[in-house]
Amino acid sequence: MNDQRNISLSEIGQISVNVHDVDRAVAFSKDTLGMKHLFTVPGRMAFFDCRGIRLMLAIPERPDLDHPSSILYFKVQDIEAAHEALVSRKVRFETKPMLVAPMATHDLWLAEFRDSENNVLALMCEKPKASKE
Numbered sequence: 001m002n003d004q005r006n007i008s009l010s011e012i013g014q015i016s017v018n019v020h021d022v023d024r025a026v027a028f029s030k031d032t033l034g035m036k037h038l039f040t041v042p043g044r045m046a047f048f049d050c051r052g053i054r055l056m057l058a059i060p061e062r063p064d065l066d067h068p069s070s071i072l073y074f075k076v077q078d079i080e081a082a083h084e085a086l087v088s089r090k091v092r093f094e095t096k097p098m099l100v101a102p103m104a105t106h107d108l109w110l111a112e113f114r115d116s117e118n119n120v121l122a123l124m125c126e127k128p129k130a131s132k133e
Helices: 022-032 079-088
Strands: 015-019 034-041 045-050 054-059 072-075 098-102 106-114 120-126
Touching: 022 034, 022 045, 022 054, 079 106, 079 120
Parallel strands: 015 054, 072 120
Antiparallel strands: 034 045, 045 054, 098 106, 106 120
16 A cells, blocks of 8 residues: 655656747747757647756646746856856846855855746856865
């Protein structure tokens, strides 16, 4: 007999982001952000691979699903370089890279931008602290 109390949700298999123009959203994600395109269902949805997590860009199927997305945070090694590269590709940033949380072992930096569908996305960088030796 399965023990229902041992169930926990700890792995994301897919994230869906609402779009209103699939072709425009695919071009932005693939060509501007450089994401790995998996496949497209013409006029309805497209899928990308984000290191094992599938990102689905889809036309909302019902009016109650038509709302802005959650914020997706894309991990980068060098937030300044990633910001500069995306600005050169005409990505519209809401904020410049900024320190948001000094932690014990690293500093958390973020920079928010808008996608082709006006959803807020962000770059995220965990900069290691210099060793005090």
